[in-house]
Amino acid sequence: MSRLDSVRRLAREIRRRSENDSGAAGRIFRRAWDLHFREGFTVTELIENGLLDPALSAEDLRYFASSRQYVKLIDRTVPKSYYCLTADQSITLAQCRMAGLPTPPLIAVFDQPQGYAPGGPMLESRDQWIAYLGQALPEHFFVKPAIGMLGRGAAVFRREGDRLWPGPGTARGEDAALSVSDFYDWLMASADELYRDPANFDPYLKLTRPTRKLLIEEQLFSHPDLAAFTGSRNLSCVRAITFVDEEMNARVISTSMKVIASDSITDNFHKGKSGNYWAQIDRESGYFTTAFGPIGPAGDYSRITHHPRSGTAFRDFRIPHWEAVMKLARDAARAFLPHPSIGWDIGITAEGPVLVEGNTRWTILPVSFAEQVPEVRQIHEKTDKRRSR
Amino acid sequence: MISRAMGKANAVAQLYDHIGRQVAAQSGAWAKLFSRAVRLYRDHGFSVTELIENGLLDPALSDDELSYYASRQEQVDFITRNVPYSYYSLTADQSVALATCRMAGLPTPELVAVYGEPEGFAPGGPMIAGDAQWTSFLDGNLPEKFFVKPAIGMLGQGAAAYRREGAEIIAEEGGERLTIEGLQASLSQSAAKLARGYRHYGVYLGLTRPSGKILIQKRLFSHPEIVALSGSDSLSCLRVITYVDKNMKTRIIGTAMKLIAGKGVTDNYHKGQTGNIWASIDAASGRIGRAHGPVSATGSYERLSHHPATGRAFSEFRVPLWEEACELAIRAAHVFLPHPLIGWDIAVTPDGPVIIEGNSRWTILPAPLQVRLSELEES
Numbered sequence: 170m171s172r173l174d175s176v177r178r179l180a181r182e183i184r185r186r187s188e189n190d191s192g193a194a195g196r197i198f199r200r201a202w203d204l205h206f207r208e209g210f211t212v213t214e215l216i217e218n219g220l221l222d223p224a225l226s227a228e229d230l231r232y233f234a235s236s237r238q239y240v241k242l243i244d245r246t247v248p249k250s251y252y253c254l255t256a257d258q259s260i261t262l263a264q265c266r267m268a269g270l271p272t273p274p275l276i277a278v279f280d281q282p283q284g285y286a287p288g289g290p291m292l293e294s295r296d297q298w299i300a301y302l303g304q305a306l307p308e309h310f311f312v313k314p315a316i317g318m319l320g321r322g323a324a325v326f327r328r329e330g331d332r333l334w335p336g337p338g339t340a341r342g343e344d345a346a347l348s349v350s351d352f353y354d355w356l357m358a359s360a361d362e363l364y365r366d367p368a369n370f371d372p373y374l375k376l377t378r379p380t381r382k383l384l385i386e387e388q389l390f391s392h393p394d395l396a397a398f399t400g401s402r403n404l405s406c407v408r409a410i411t412f413v414d415e416e417m418n419a420r421v422i423s424t425s426m427k428v429i430a431s432d433s434i435t436d437n438f439h440k441g442k443s444g445n446y447w448a449q450i451d452r453e454s455g456y457f458t459t460a461f462g463p464i465g466p467a468g469d470y471s472r473i474t475h476h477p478r479s480g481t482a483f484r485d486f487r488i489p490h491w492e493a494v495m496k497l498a499r500d501a502a503r504a505f506l507p508h509p510s511i512g513w514d515i516g517i518t519a520e521g522p523v524l525v526e527g528n529t530r531w532t533i534l535p536v537s538f539a540e541q542v543p544e545v546r547q548i549h550e551k552t553d554k555r556r557s558r
Numbered sequence: 559m560i561s562r563a564m565g566k567a568n569a570v571a572q573l574y575d576h577i578g579r580q581v582a583a584q585s586g587a588w589a590k591l592f593s594r595a596v597r598l599y600r601d602h603g604f605s606v607t608e609l610i611e612n613g614l615l616d617p618a619l620s621d622d623e624l625s626y627y628a629s630r631q632e633q634v635d636f637i638t639r640n641v642p643y644s645y646y647s648l649t650a651d652q653s654v655a656l657a658t659c660r661m662a663g664l665p666t667p668e669l670v671a672v673y674g675e676p677e678g679f680a681p682g683g684p685m686i687a688g689d690a691q692w693t694s695f696l697d698g699n700l701p702e703k704f705f706v707k708p709a710i711g712m713l714g715q716g717a718a719a720y721r722r723e724g725a726e727i728i729a730e731e732g733g734e735r736l737t738i739e740g741l742q743a744s745l746s747q748s749a750a751k752l753a754r755g756y757r758h759y760g761v762y763l764g765l766t767r768p769s770g771k772i773l774i775q776k777r778l779f780s781h782p783e784i785v786a787l788s789g790s791d792s793l794s795c796l797r798v799i800t801y802v803d804k805n806m807k808t809r810i811i812g813t814a815m816k817l818i819a820g821k822g823v824t825d826n827y828h829k830g831q832t833g834n835i836w837a838s839i840d841a842a843s844g845r846i847g848r849a850h851g852p853v854s855a856t857g858s859y860e861r862l863s864h865h866p867a868t869g870r871a872f873s874e875f876r877v878p879l880w881e882e883a884c885e886l887a888i889r890a891a892h893v894f895l896p897h898p899l900i901g902w903d904i905a906v907t908p909d910g911p912v913i914i915e916g917n918s919r920w921t922i923l924p925a926p927l928q929v930r931l932s933e934l935e936e937s
Contacts, residue, residue: 252644269683289663
């Protein structure tokens with residue numbers, strides 16, 4: 170988008186926001202100026218996230234950070250040598266298992282030339298894989314790339330005896346059952362597809378070798394209360410961002426949930442294009458506060474008050490096992506030190522919270538932080554000082 | 559600038575003296591060796607110190623043999639080109655390496671706990687925090703003999719072996735006697751010391767937060783044949799370097815062994831200053847080639863024909879369970895993909911080979927590689 174386009178869009182947004190209050194335009198313009206030049210928000214961020222809404226107070230705004238600010242926070246605090254700890258989910262899983270942090274039960278790590286069952290043995294030949302999978306695959310299971318992005322390549326299966334029924338997300342469709350050997354062929358084809366396209370891998374890892382690594386895990390289902398709320402048994406994960414500060418306090422600095430509102434097997438929001446929602450959770454109480462859907466005609470994320478499938482108001486719903494979710498996030502933050510900041514995806518099952526994955530390059534918008542994160546402020550104060558020199 | 563020029567002049571003088579000593583008995587060979595030194599310096603980045611210490615100006619070394627040596631600079635460049643920096647923690651933080659090995663079922667020393675502050679954990683949980691929880695856990699779970707080492711460390715610093723005798727914990731080196739509470743206090747002090755020096759220990763990791771993580775593991779002992787050679791039951795590890803090339807072909811490109819030659823509990827060589835030995839191993843046979851001790855008066859690593867502690871001839875020694883150790887290294891290389899290049903420390907115990915650690919920034923000198931680096935670059 171050109172600068173001129175940005176200015177035009179901003180002017181339109183200011184006009185829209187000040188429609189009922191002719192004197193508000195100047196105030197909104199000053200706010201936009203400050204947020205853009207002092208905090209690094211882009212015009213798109215200001216509009217999409219509704220930050221020029223006069224109903225938001227200056228105090229409210231201090232809980233938001235621009236993507237530029239939190240990317241800087243991540244760049245300054247997370248050692249790049251630790252990126253693999255979360256971006257390669259096989260390493261995340263290994264670390265969680267060793268520390269006893271709950272994760273979905275692992276069936277196998279599929280890879281070439283060798284993969285393995287948890288705790289061994291190594292699996293190499295087609296016959297070895299088929300024999301192992303035949304006895305180890307549970308009734309419901311999930312396949313996903315170990316190094317993936319935005320839920321790409323994830324698939325679910327349901328087992329009935331020797332027949333495996335693919336769910337949405339597999340190229341085979343839902344109407345043709347697979348044998349275990351068909352499933353092995355499907356794994357090989359999926360792994361090859363992953364291997365061939367470097368775009369499938371997190372660019373921040375700067376891999377020198379492609380990988381075929383796929384995780385096969387037992388599929389977990391949402392807590393019944395959450396399933397009733399979303400109308401889907403698939404996991405809607407809490408996103409809890411932890412930050413271990415220089416005093417080594419593990420703080421949960423943001424709490425939200427990616428809420429399934431579609432037939433998708435994953436809860437990815439992807440700027441609302443997936444049909445799912447991103448909802449802020451009050452850190453102290455575990456209740457939803459604000460929920461966001463896809464971008465509407467005015468250019469900002471739509472505000473969702475009720476889940477369309479259950480009709481339940483977001484504000485009336487409290488996340489089950491909330492205290493346990495917060496404890497798990499803090500335990501995980503300490504177990505993953507010296508990596509200091511991770512965006513955890515935590516599934517809520519009937520039995521309790523489960524770590525589904527960690528994200529180093531977490532995003533937070535359209536939701537805000539749960540506190541006025543001083544480390545973010547320090548970053549822009551430093552930037553201001555440099556500018557004024 | 560002046561000091562750099564003086565340094566270079568000093569290096570040339572050192573080289574002149576060294577070549578003079580090498581060819582004292584053979585007139586006419588001086589120019590040949592000088593030209594070799596220039597070629598190794600210019601084409602391969604060997605420093606004068608490397609040339610002298612590693613005996614690369616020995617007239618007995620043929621050009622073919624020399625082609626298997628890589629300078630420190632060549633090795634570092636090769637590692638930098640191949641290993642994504644984002645994967646350095648996978649080996650440099652030994653708790654991460656251990657977790658990966660455990661998930662894949664690769665044999666490792668049994669983990670008792672990861673000591674950490676504010677919290678550590680027992681394998682599979684629970685999280686443990688505070689003096690009282692740690693003391694109670696250690697009292698109930700420490701095996702008869704155990705080993706502690708920093709998860710992020712260098713050159714075996716901070717590693718120690720202990721044994722339990724009744725209510726007492728005895729340090730194998732130094733003989734210090736501790737209660738369980740005393741051990742906990744000692745771990746806490748070590749963790750605090752590590753945390754204070756994290757920028758030093760974690761220099762390649764670029765840490766931004768202190769880490770005082772300490773691994774507590776059941777102590778393992780060497781295979782009886784290695785004990786007979788070294789005179790020590792502490793672990794003398796193999797160094798096996800695996801490389802997965804761009805066509806995903808896996809091979810072993812370097813093999814050596816760090817042999818304990820004293821009363822220490824670790825096998826670190828550290829340029830021979832520890833008193834231990836660095837021996838090259840022939841990958842095909844598992845036999846020791848050259849064994850190197852500390853730097854001698856000539857400036858080169860001393861060549862040893864017999865183990866100083868037992869008098870056993872190195873030429874007669876074959877690493878027990880050699881094929882199994884190599885096979886383990888290959889399996890580990892596959893598990894650690896897409897990290898393509900790791901120097902494994904593998905201990906051979908009576909029950910088989912065990913992975914002790916992996917190194918991204920491995921070294922192999924004074925041993926040669928098993929493959930020429932130039933061949934690897936082409937593959």
